[in-house]
Amino acid sequence: MTQxxxxxxxxxxxxxxxxxxxxxxxxxxxxxLANKVTLGGLVVLVVVVLAAIxxxxxxxxxxxxxDVTNALAPPSAAHWFGTDELGRDVFSRVLVSARVSILxxxxxxxxxxxxxxxxGLLAGxxxxxxxxxxxxxxxxxxxxxxxxxxxxxxxxxxxxLPTAMLAIGIVYTPIFARxxxxxxxxxxxxxxxxASVSIGASSGLILRRHILPxxxxxxxxxxxxxxxxxxLSEAALSFLGLGVQPPDPSWGRMLFDARGFLGTAWWxxxxxxxxxxxxxxxxxxxxxxxxxxxxPRHRTAIEARRVK
Amino acid sequence: xxxxxxxxxxxxxxxxxxxxxxxxVSFKVERGQTLGIVxxxxxxxxMTVLAATGLIDAPSAKVSGTSMLDGQNxxxxxxxxxxxxxxxxxxxxxxxxxxxxxxxxxxxxxLTEGPEAHLGITRRAARRRALDLLEAVGIPDPEPRLAAYPxxxxxxxxxxxxxxxALACDPALLIADEPTxxxxxxxxxxxxxxxxSLQERLGMGVVWISHDLGVISGVAEEVSVLYGGQVVEHTAxxxxxxxxxxxxxxxxxxxxxxxxxxxxxxxxxxxxxxDPKNLPKGCVFYDRCPVRLDSRCETExxxxxxxxxxxLVRSFCATSGGENVRNAWEGTRV
Numbered sequence: 001m002t003q004x005x006x007x008x009x010x011x012x013x014x015x016x017x018x019x020x021x022x023x024x025x026x027x028x029x030x031x032x033l034a035n036k037v038t039l040g041g042l043v044v045l046v047v048v049v050l051a052a053i054x055x056x057x058x059x060x061x062x063x064x065x066x067d068v069t070n071a072l073a074p075p076s077a078a079h080w081f082g083t084d085e086l087g088r089d090v091f092s093r094v095l096v097s098a099r100v101s102i103l104x105x106x107x108x109x110x111x112x113x114x115x116x117x118x119x120g121l122l123a124g125x126x127x128x129x130x131x132x133x134x135x136x137x138x139x140x141x142x143x144x145x146x147x148x149x150x151x152x153x154x155x156x157x158x159x160x161l162p163t164a165m166l167a168i169g170i171v172y173t174p175i176f177a178r179x180x181x182x183x184x185x186x187x188x189x190x191x192x193x194x195a196s197v198s199i200g201a202s203s204g205l206i207l208r209r210h211i212l213p214x215x216x217x218x219x220x221x222x223x224x225x226x227x228x229x230x231x232l233s234e235a236a237l238s239f240l241g242l243g244v245q246p247p248d249p250s251w252g253r254m255l256f257d258a259r260g261f262l263g264t265a266w267w268x269x270x271x272x273x274x275x276x277x278x279x280x281x282x283x284x285x286x287x288x289x290x291x292x293x294x295x296p297r298h299r300t301a302i303e304a305r306r307v308k
Numbered sequence: 309x310x311x312x313x314x315x316x317x318x319x320x321x322x323x324x325x326x327x328x329x330x331x332x333v334s335f336k337v338e339r340g341q342t343l344g345i346v347x348x349x350x351x352x353x354x355m356t357v358l359a360a361t362g363l364i365d366a367p368s369a370k371v372s373g374t375s376m377l378d379g380q381n382x383x384x385x386x387x388x389x390x391x392x393x394x395x396x397x398x399x400x401x402x403x404x405x406x407x408x409x410x411x412x413x414x415x416x417x418x419l420t421e422g423p424e425a426h427l428g429i430t431r432r433a434a435r436r437r438a439l440d441l442l443e444a445v446g447i448p449d450p451e452p453r454l455a456a457y458p459x460x461x462x463x464x465x466x467x468x469x470x471x472x473x474a475l476a477c478d479p480a481l482l483i484a485d486e487p488t489x490x491x492x493x494x495x496x497x498x499x500x501x502x503x504x505s506l507q508e509r510l511g512m513g514v515v516w517i518s519h520d521l522g523v524i525s526g527v528a529e530e531v532s533v534l535y536g537g538q539v540v541e542h543t544a545x546x547x548x549x550x551x552x553x554x555x556x557x558x559x560x561x562x563x564x565x566x567x568x569x570x571x572x573x574x575x576x577x578x579x580x581x582x583d584p585k586n587l588p589k590g591c592v593f594y595d596r597c598p599v600r601l602d603s604r605c606e607t608e609x610x611x612x613x614x615x616x617x618x619x620l621v622r623s624f625c626a627t628s629g630g631e632n633v634r635n636a637w638e639g640t641r642v
Contacts (some may be wrong), residue, residue: 004362039455054465144416148600190407190551191402191404191407191408192408192409192410192411193611194363194365194402194408195408195409196410196421196472197363197365197394197468198363198398198400198402199394199395199399199400199421199422199425199473199474199476200390200391200392200393200394200395200396200422200425200426200472201391201421201422201425202388202391202394202425205421205425209410209417210410211414213410213412213413214410214411214412215410219426225387247474295412296411296457296459297410297457297459300457300460301461
């Protein structure tokens with residue numbers, strides 16, 4: 001995330017020495033792909049993203065093609081995921097909804113990530129008054145339940161997808177700020193930071209080059225978790241009518257629409273739920289895989305295991 | 309202050325709350341000269357050099373005195389000015405090479421950081437320089453090593469890299485804070501001879517901190533013995549071994565274990581170093597001193613006196629060439 005991927009170099013026959021030669025290092029991407037679990041997550045993500053981009057054209061039915069005579073039909077060859085209470089094709093709606101869910105996840109988490117990392121880094125590194133003020137503000141944000149705070153923000157700014165994304169982003173910012181601040185506090189005391197001060201590095205350089213790369217692990221984990229929760233938050237907001245406006249579908253909306261039919265039409269809740277579950281899982285798996293590969297120490301261990 | 313003086317520290321004091329960590333320490337380092345600072349853990353060695361170079365980061369620490377480098381007093385200097393001095397005029401090597409290098413950056417990034425910041429040279433030139441530096445500190449086949457991460461090197465290699473980082477901009481002064489403590493004895497010897505040869509080539513002044521008199525004897529021309537945050541004895545390195553005068557210095561030398569000799573038990577100095585929050589009113593070594601020549605020892609702080617040829621001692625007991633102290637120490641053997 002913060003580190004550029006290591007450039008691919010042509011393979012050379014490995015020298016006999018243990019000297020770590022650049023060209024002997026496996027590329028980061030290849031290591032990510034070598035991990036079957038991460039690869040699985042990546043495949044799911046690619047599928048979801050493709051659905052998000054091309055879903056509109058791939059969907060066999062229009063998302064709002066009402067066919068009341070065929071309402072609540074179970075999965076069949078014509079309707080793979082069945083139909084809902086208005087006879088709309090669940091498969092098409094799940095496919096098209098990927099766009100909203102991915103968009104909300106990425107936009108709101110990117111916002112929270114950037115704001116939270118900047119705030120957390122500065123607070124953790126400089127400490128003192130800045131830290132006290134910023135983190136007390138974060139505490140205030142924390143004091144509200146996530147959904148309530150998001151509701152309040154949406155209520156002020158008016159409902160709709162953009163405000164929902166902004167609200168979710170704001171709500172998750174203090175979580176990132178806290179994680180980043182805590183990690184920064186730990187890394188700040190490491191001798192290599194003092195060593196860097198002792199060769200005349202400025203605070204900005206130390207933050208960018210020494211602290212940030214050392215806290216990517218927790219940031220990546222927090223990002224993948226937050227992506228998952230952001231998708232769920234969007235679902236909740238949409239359910240309350242403050243997110244995606246009907247008749248546009250989103251996984252969360254579909255799930256909540258299905259709540260009345262849990263006993264009679266399981267497919268209405270299972271398929272959107274499955275979509276959320278798989279996407280969230282995939283984000284987490286890919287996050288884990290990335291974290292392992294981006295840390296040089298872990299990476300050497302992985303490379304060593306591959307050689308065996 | 310002669311033209312050759314690299315750093316001149318006078319009356320350095322560090323207070324952290326009620327604790328008197330460093331008390332009126334003065335020292336001077338010339339170009340090409342090495343000053344050793346020895347003392348037990350907690351005697352204020354590291355705090356002395358950190359305070360003298362303005363590197364103390366504890367906001368509660370109060371530092372006073374002067375520390376002149378290039379006509380500037382480093383004490384109380386603004387951080388932005390210090391940044392220009394660190395790396396370019398002063399290089400530091402720290403105790404633990406394992407944690408003094410950033411684990412997630414390649415050696416190249418860490419070696420080029422200083423030169424890029426201070427010399428304003430291009431990435432390419434900085435890389436060339438990094439290669440030269442690695443070669444200078446005795447790392448074989450440096451080219452592929454530039455892409456290596458710290459965990460792929462041994463402890464001795466890491467310390468060599470640290471030295472390369474510290475010397476990247478040809479500093480006039482090198483501060484070595486127990487740089488060999490975490491290394492085994494043979495590596496220790498290699499690092500010592502490396503620093504010595506680099507010092508001869510570059511003509512820098514070195515302040516070498518250690519608790520190991522053996523290491524100090526290998527690197528330093530002059531040595532200051534620190535106890536309770538004070539210089540208790542300062543002299544040429546040979547004098548410390550041949551003619552130690554302060555009871556503490558003698559006690560330290562007696563406590564050195566010898567290889568091979570059939571020793572029944574290890575000699576120690578009974579007692580423990582004084583609490584910096586509660587330093588004795590008189591001689592700092594009073595509680596553990598076997599001599600206690602004078603009633604003044606308990607009530608009056610002995611001055612740092614020149615007993616000839618720049619041999620400074622802070623003790624009332626250092627009379628008759630230290631013979632009385634030696635006898636007193638012998639008397640403590642049971």
